[in-house]
Amino acid sequence: MAAVPSDPESVFTYGAPQLKFGPGASGEIGFDLAQYGVRRALIVTDPGVAATGAPERIADRMKKYGIDAEVFDGVHVEPTDASLRHAVDRARESGPWDAYVAVGGGSSIDTAKAINLLTTNDGELTDYLNPPIGAGRAPARPLLPLVAVPTTTGTGAESTTVCVLDVLDLKVKTGISHPRLRPTLAVVDPDLTVTQPAGVTASAGMDIVCHALESYTARPYTSYERKAPEQRVPYCGANPVADMWSERALALIAGSFRAAVRDGSDARARADMALAATFAGLGFGNAGVHIPHAGAYPIAGRVRDFRPDGYPGEEPLVPHGMAVALTAPEAFRFTFEACPERHTRAAALLDPALDRPDDPAEHLPTALLRLMRDIGMPDGVGGVGYTDADVPDLVDGAMKQRRLLEMAPRPVTGEDLAGVFHRSMTLW
Ligand SMILES: NC(=O)c1ccc[n+]([C@@H]2O[C@H](COP(=O)([O-])OP(=O)(O)OC[C@H]3O[C@@H](n4cnc5c(N)ncnc54)[C@H](O)[C@@H]3O)[C@@H](O)[C@H]2O)c1
Ligand SMILES: [Fe+2]
Structure with missing residues (x-):
C-alpha cells in the first residue's frame, strides 16, 4: 500500500472544456468560433482523416459563418518532436491565426495543442516537455481558442491538458502537460467516426477501456499529502466526479465496443463509443x-517492425491504445490487492455476462482478455515483436514515467514491472 500521508489532502479539482455532442455538431463550429470573435482559423488534420473529406466539409461550413478557414493535413500519426516542429513552422508561415480547429484522432488534437502553445508563447518545444527530458516550462501567455473535433473513439484528448509525442533521438515518448493546453471547446460528432477502420476502432477503444480502468483504480486524491493551491496538478487522483465518468464509460463499452469493431456502420454503437471516449x-x-500507460510508452517508442492493420503502414508502429492494452491484464492482477472492490466492480461493468472465476483477482483480467481476443488485439507484448530479452529495456522506459507510476494504487518497483512485462509476453 502507498505510505499514509501525515496531512492528507482534502481537496480535489475538476476541469473540462465546453462540450457539444451529437450527430451534426461539427457543422456548427463556424457559429461557435464567431462567438469568440474569430475570423481566421487553421484546421489541423492528418492525411488519412483528410482523405475522408471531413476537414474540407467542416471548412466549407465554417465559411458560411464568415470564418476564413484553411486545412493543414501534415499531422504525423503518433506525433514526434520533428513532426510537431514541422507543423508549428507551417502554422507560423501561413498565420497569424485567430483560432485552431483539430479534426482527427489524438495525433491531430495533440499536434494542434503544440501549434497553439508554440505560436502564442516564446521558446522551443523542449522548453515545455515534461522533465527530465525537457524543462517543464509553463506557458507565460494565454493560448488561442482551440476547438477539438475527435474522429476516433479513443483518446479523450479533446478534454485533456496533455500533448503526447515521441522524441526520436532518445527513442522515448513524453509529453507536455499544462492546464492551458486544454481545448476551449470539444465538438464530438459521432457521424465523423464511422469511417474509422476496424483496427483503429479496436486500438482506440482499448485506450478508452484503460483510461476508465486506470483512473478508477488510481490512488485516491486523499492518499496524497495536502497541497498548497499553487501545487495543484490536473491529475489529482481518483475522486468521486472522475469515478462517475469512468463507471459510465465502462457500461457503454460493455454494450457497444464489440459491435463497433464488427460493423463500423452501426450508428448506435458508434454513438455509444463516442460518448464512452x-x-x-x-x-x-x-x-x-x-x-x-507507463508501460505503453516504451512498447510504442521502441517498436521494430510491427505494422498494424488500419494504420498508414509506411513506418512500424504500435498504436497507443494497443500498447496500453497489452500489459493491462497483468497490471490489474498486480494492483488488485490495493483496492479489490474497485477491480471487481469494474469487471462487472465491463463484462456483465462474465462467467466469474472463483478468485476475485481474476475477474478483471479475464474480462479484459475476453474482450481483447474478440476485437483482434495481438497476443501480448510478444505479439508486437518483443521477447523476454527486451524486458530490461522496457522496464527502463516505463520507470522513466515516474509521474504516472506514482498514481498506481500500490508502489511499483522495477522488479514488479519486469514481472508484468514477462507475464504479458503471451496472453492466451
Ligand atoms: N492528449 C491526450 O490526452 C492523449 C490521450 C491518449 C492518447 N493520446 C495520443 O493520441 C494518439 C493516438 O490517437 P488516436 O488513437 O485517436 O488515433 P490517431 O489520431 O493516431 O489516428 C489513427 C489512424 O486513424 C486514422 N483515422 C482517424 N480517424 C479516422 C476516421 N474517422 N476515418 C478514417 N480514418 C481515421 C488516421 O488517419 C490515422 O491513420 C497517440 O499519439 C497517443 O499518444 C493523447
Ligand atoms: Fe491513453
Missing part, C-alpha cells in the same frame, strides 16, 4: 492513469 476523457483527464 468523452466520458473516460473527462474522468482520467482529472484523476490520472498509471501502470498500463
Whole structure:
C-alpha cells in the first residue's frame, strides 16, 4: 500500500472544456468560433482523416459563418518532436491565426495543442516537455481558442491538458502537460467516426477501456499529502466526479465496443463509443492513469517492425491504445490487492455476462482478455515483436514515467514491472 500521508489532502479539482455532442455538431463550429470573435482559423488534420473529406466539409461550413478557414493535413500519426516542429513552422508561415480547429484522432488534437502553445508563447518545444527530458516550462501567455473535433473513439484528448509525442533521438515518448493546453471547446460528432477502420476502432477503444480502468483504480486524491493551491496538478487522483465518468464509460463499452469493431456502420454503437471516449476523457483527464500507460510508452517508442492493420503502414508502429492494452491484464492482477472492490466492480461493468472465476483477482483480467481476443488485439507484448530479452529495456522506459507510476494504487518497483512485462509476453 502507498505510505499514509501525515496531512492528507482534502481537496480535489475538476476541469473540462465546453462540450457539444451529437450527430451534426461539427457543422456548427463556424457559429461557435464567431462567438469568440474569430475570423481566421487553421484546421489541423492528418492525411488519412483528410482523405475522408471531413476537414474540407467542416471548412466549407465554417465559411458560411464568415470564418476564413484553411486545412493543414501534415499531422504525423503518433506525433514526434520533428513532426510537431514541422507543423508549428507551417502554422507560423501561413498565420497569424485567430483560432485552431483539430479534426482527427489524438495525433491531430495533440499536434494542434503544440501549434497553439508554440505560436502564442516564446521558446522551443523542449522548453515545455515534461522533465527530465525537457524543462517543464509553463506557458507565460494565454493560448488561442482551440476547438477539438475527435474522429476516433479513443483518446479523450479533446478534454485533456496533455500533448503526447515521441522524441526520436532518445527513442522515448513524453509529453507536455499544462492546464492551458486544454481545448476551449470539444465538438464530438459521432457521424465523423464511422469511417474509422476496424483496427483503429479496436486500438482506440482499448485506450478508452484503460483510461476508465486506470483512473478508477488510481490512488485516491486523499492518499496524497495536502497541497498548497499553487501545487495543484490536473491529475489529482481518483475522486468521486472522475469515478462517475469512468463507471459510465465502462457500461457503454460493455454494450457497444464489440459491435463497433464488427460493423463500423452501426450508428448506435458508434454513438455509444463516442460518448464512452468523452466520458473516460473527462474522468482520467482529472484523476490520472498509471501502470498500463507507463508501460505503453516504451512498447510504442521502441517498436521494430510491427505494422498494424488500419494504420498508414509506411513506418512500424504500435498504436497507443494497443500498447496500453497489452500489459493491462497483468497490471490489474498486480494492483488488485490495493483496492479489490474497485477491480471487481469494474469487471462487472465491463463484462456483465462474465462467467466469474472463483478468485476475485481474476475477474478483471479475464474480462479484459475476453474482450481483447474478440476485437483482434495481438497476443501480448510478444505479439508486437518483443521477447523476454527486451524486458530490461522496457522496464527502463516505463520507470522513466515516474509521474504516472506514482498514481498506481500500490508502489511499483522495477522488479514488479519486469514481472508484468514477462507475464504479458503471451496472453492466451
Ligand atoms: N492528449 C491526450 O490526452 C492523449 C490521450 C491518449 C492518447 N493520446 C495520443 O493520441 C494518439 C493516438 O490517437 P488516436 O488513437 O485517436 O488515433 P490517431 O489520431 O493516431 O489516428 C489513427 C489512424 O486513424 C486514422 N483515422 C482517424 N480517424 C479516422 C476516421 N474517422 N476515418 C478514417 N480514418 C481515421 C488516421 O488517419 C490515422 O491513420 C497517440 O499519439 C497517443 O499518444 C493523447
Ligand atoms: Fe491513453
